[in-house]
Amino acid sequence: DFMHALENDIKPAFGVSKDEFDSYISNGIIVWGQPVTDVLEEGQLRIRQTVKSEMTPLVSILIEGPPNSGKTALAAHIALLSKFPYLKFCTAQTMLGFSELAKCQQLKKIFEDAHKSTLSCVVVDELESLLEYAPVGPRYSNNVLQTLKLLLKRPPPKGRKLLIIATATHRDILEQLGLLPSFSKVVHLSNMSSGKHILHVLNEIEHCFNDNEMRILEKKLHDKKVWIGIKSLLDQIEVARQADENSRVLRFLTQLEEIAGMT
Amino acid sequence: DFMHALENDIKPAFGVSKDEFDSYISNGIIVWGQPVTDVLEEGQLRIRQTVKSEMTPLVSILIEGPPNSGKTALAAHIALLSKFPYLKFCTAQTMLGFSELAKCQQLKKIFEDAHKSTLSCVVVDELESLLEYAPVGPRYSNNVLQTLKLLLKRPPPKGRKLLIIATATHRDILEQLGLLPSFSKVVHLSNMSSGKHILHVLNEIEHCFNDNEMRILEKKLHDKKVWIGIKSLLDQIEVARQADENSRVLRFLTQLEEIAGMT
Amino acid sequence: DFMHALENDIKPAFGVSKDEFDSYISNGIIVWGQPVTDVLEEGQLRIRQTVKSEMTPLVSILIEGPPNSGKTALAAHIALLSKFPYLKFCTAQTMLGFSELAKCQQLKKIFEDAHKSTLSCVVVDELESLLEYAPVGPRYSNNVLQTLKLLLKRPPPKGRKLLIIATATHRDILEQLGLLPSFSKVVHLSNMSSGKHILHVLNEIEHCFNDNEMRILEKKLHDKKVWIGIKSLLDQIEVARQADENSRVLRFLTQLEEIAGMT
Amino acid sequence: DFMHALENDIKPAFGVSKDEFDSYISNGIIVWGQPVTDVLEEGQLRIRQTVKSEMTPLVSILIEGPPNSGKTALAAHIALLSKFPYLKFCTAQTMLGFSELAKCQQLKKIFEDAHKSTLSCVVVDELESLLEYAPVGPRYSNNVLQTLKLLLKRPPPKGRKLLIIATATHRDILEQLGLLPSFSKVVHLSNMSSGKHILHVLNEIEHCFNDNEMRILEKKLHDKKVWIGIKSLLDQIEVARQADENSRVLRFLTQLEEIAGMT
């Protein structure tokens, strides 16, 4: 009937929000090493499970990793890979200034909309921010926590499927809050840990270092241990670019020592 | 008189909500071992006690067990077994976004309705969620707690009987909150602890592994110790189904090692 | 004058609420041992003191004991024994969903009404529930606490007398909250501690065990130590009644071992 | 002018509230020993100081002592001794159900009224109750605390004098709350500590024990150490009165052993 049609009239969300999803991958996805491959494979497996499963209409994964490791970009990327008709990116940034209650209602609305599409994928970015978590106290919104706990376990109506991809920085916090058991799978995204990872990135970025410089960097970096997120690395590259040609290789290496703990 | 008729006019609730109860048992009840039998027997004994008792018109049991052990499905199953004219499933999922007060009022309403039927059974699912319990702090709704405490001990009016079946994951939390003494009986639901339990399930699920595969699995699993809930096992089976025929037995066993601590 | 008449027009409360008081003694009072006798004697002494005293127009006692020990039934029983023209039973059950303030006002109203009768008796059941006490935190309503403290020490107007009978489960909590000094006397109600207490009860309850069974039970129970409240015992008896004749004695004894710590 | 007259039109408060003050001394003042004499002398000295002082128009004393020691009666008694034209008794009992703010306003009003009379005396009974102090937490009304602190140090307008007499049970609590320095003098009221104190009281109360009984009691009590408040003692005497003539001396002594720690 009409009311039903109205309520279930989901516009092809994909076309609408693809731009938004792209904005979270502003510098593309560089497959710099195994950790990236692992997360991508897990994502693809879960997409398939969501589509074909008979017994599990609700699949939820959590991508957790250090700041700047690329969690948000990868979550958005996997969501785009699914090509599900309903895609939604859910972030605290768009709820700035909302009351706790308004946030909960917004979250509820997003999931209720998702339940109206046959195949849906919802990204829930930065759980700690949604929870308004602050380590001093600690403080957080129990309202949002309870809402998330329930939504993460609420199965879609018969015949519909839902894939949830969440991201978080502090696995221990979610553990303490009892959020982990709400996920089908928790995937760890590591920082880059070897000079080879960095070289991989440098090779893929244009207008960065010239061939000569790259040779020096390869020699210096290929056997080093480092600890740096992809977003920080891109930042360091950007800073190096501003330096004059004579000193920029040295500056870049010094920065890696300071920030990525390279020795 | 009319007002009285109106207030006590309970529609045959069974017919109405049977569908809802069924939805909590979406994959049926597989009697995979003694723990399931025990809970079912206790349930049936309590149904009889409620019907026949002279001195105890109020009977309440709590089914507690680890996440995914099948608590909700078993509680719903026992409620359906009672065939009482008033059946009600009470869960935080339907109270999302309610204020504490609204929740309390809803709970009160459900029990007051139950008191109007000669024989009633109320399932109270996931006490921790109803209590909005969060382990960091910890935080919980004292309003809901006090309401539950009182409702769990409020005897139905003369000549009426009430059976309450509650579920919970964290027995220790309820103990600390002083909720345990409110129950006539606390029943523990264990996870599957032996490979035989798993084999039992595999044998009952269709289109899962072929005969050859089953033989391998029987050899590998029959003498193993595991620790996994029925809901997780169904999830693992679903994932294995997506894998290609060559690797799916191996994959399934690997997953059991990772998730069910099988060695 | 008229207003005065209206305000002081206390309807013979006894007749009205006797039914309510009876409902708290649904299974009668079985004098199973010395602890019951002691509480009853203390109650009668206090009734006499309230009636005859010149210097102490306000008398208040607290009956405290473990869950299910029969506190509420005994408090109601003593109140009925007093035959005072104003009798009131005050319990959190009738204030479910009240705000803290509404509770305080209700309590105030009850005591103000009591002050209007020459001889009044107010039962205040389950102090912990009225205080909304929860051990995690701990939390409680300081508003209710302050109100109770004041009401428990507020003397009735000249020429009137008031007897207060309160019940509580956790003496230590009331001690910590500073409520104990508000009472003229604190009386402890013990659980049944000996098999003889249980036999006493069995002998007084009809249609329970036949003569043969009783003989076995007497032999098994007469020299045992136990720890069980009268309400729990009645529950166990009820369960045993449902079992078939062959096993019910054994079952009853097994239950006593489990629940009453009998060895 | 008129408004001024209205605002300063203090009705002779003495006549009006003398009855109220008397009600707090329902069983008179028995000077049972040195502790009573000391408090009374301090009171009289302070009355004189208030009247004659040039440099200290505000005098405030705190009478603190154990529950039932007679603090309230003595404070009321001293206030009556002053014969000041403005007398006010300030107690939490008359503010039951007031919000914190309403309490503060009431307190402010009482002191502002007191400031309008040339000579005023305000009794502030049971500071802990006014502060809504509860030891678990602990909790108290900081609003009332701040209000009391300011009012206890607010000097009356030029040419007017104010005597404040407060009572409290827990000196340590007031110390922790920083209220003690607000008083000119803190006076301790002790419990009765010797059998002679008790005999003194027994000798002053009529229709209690006959001459024979008194001789026995004198022999038993004259050299004993005890610890009991006057209000409790009056309670024990009242209970003894209800007992039959044969046993009442023994019963009274037994009670003293139990309650007053007499050995």
Added chain:
Amino acid sequence: DFMHALENDIKPAFGVSKDEFDSYISNGIIVWGQPVTDVLEEGQLRIRQTVKSEMTPLVSILIEGPPNSGKTALAAHIALLSKFPYLKFCTAQTMLGFSELAKCQQLKKIFEDAHKSTLSCVVVDELESLLEYAPVGPRYSNNVLQTLKLLLKRPPPKGRKLLIIATATHRDILEQLGLLPSFSKVVHLSNMSSGKHILHVLNEIEHCFNDNEMRILEKKLHDKKVWIGIKSLLDQIEVARQADENSRVLRFLTQLEEIAGMT
């Protein structure tokens, strides 16, 4: 223009509030020793700095010392010495019953007014009371704290000067609250510590002791150590005055032993 004139139209505040300032020095300023001289000198130096400084248009000092040491009187005295056209005395006494917000607004208003005069002096008396500080908890108004922190560091508009004189009893509390760095200078006001300080005061107060008595007191006091605030000493003198001539020297000395720890 007109609006500007209106907003900046500060009435000669000095004339208006001089009476109020005088009321805080009801018993004058007796320069009983070095501590008083030190505070007065610091005050005068800061007045000069405020008037002449080019780089520091905002000068703020905190006078801190034990209860009754004379902080308020000295702060008021220094403010009067400045003869600045805008003088304001800011105390919690005039904000009794204000909400936190109203207090903050009042404080803001006072400072904004001060900023409109070329030379202003604001006394902020008893910081702890303004902050509603209570040591149990502890509790305080963070709103007032943040407001004070900002106001104490807010420079007046170009060409205007502001001197702030605050008083406080508990230096450690202000330290913990992070208020100390907000002051240009923290000055300690000590209690009287030697018998000579007391003799100095006795010599300046009329109608106190006669010559004979003074000779005895000088002999007794001149080499003693004491610890007493000027306000308490004035109180003791007043009490001694009420005693009869024979005993008043002895009484005064006994009181000093009790209260001022004299030995």
Added chain:
Amino acid sequence: DFMHALENDIKPAFGVSKDEFDSYISNGIIVWGQPVTDVLEEGQLRIRQTVKSEMTPLVSILIEGPPNSGKTALAAHIALLSKFPYLKFCTAQTMLGFSELAKCQQLKKIFEDAHKSTLSCVVVDELESLLEYAPVGPRYSNNVLQTLKLLLKRPPPKGRKLLIIATATHRDILEQLGLLPSFSKVVHLSNMSSGKHILHVLNEIEHCFNDNEMRILEKKLHDKKVWIGIKSLLDQIEVARQADENSRVLRFLTQLEEIAGMT
């Protein structure tokens, strides 16, 4: 279109608020040593990065250092150096009396305005004050904290650039609150640590000491260790100026010993 024009119509903010920025540098910037040079260089590098970067449209730095070290003046100075068309100074002083929510909205507004300009620079002064941080408790506004966290990481729309310069006194507090990872770079501003730094300042300030005095000071100070902020030093110089010519050098040195820990 028109609405767009309206919303994006940023008036040349530079001209408008340059005066405000100047007011935070009321005594100019004296480059007294390496710490100042370092902060200035970092600032200039970041300005360039903001202008030229392709991958990092959002650059944020935090200047942290002890009270009075000159943080605010340096942050304002760097912002002016950028010559960006949109400049905004964001401080708790202009939000005094705002509710938490109003503060958050104000912050959001400032950043949304900044996002409308191609090149923007926002100074966020005194993070602790904005956060209403108080060390006792501790207390702070989690609303402001969450808002700042999100705003510090919210990238400007495509094609626009934003430089954020924040200041703070307590690095450890921000670390505990999890704010540090929100910054591209944290720069430490040290106090003056050597007598040479002080001499540098003295040489740049006019009408301070004469040549003779300077020679003495140079001898006394050139090899000393000190610990003092530039703002405090200017204060000390101002005080010394008020002293008479004979003693002012000595007084200044004494003050340095007291306040700057010089030995």
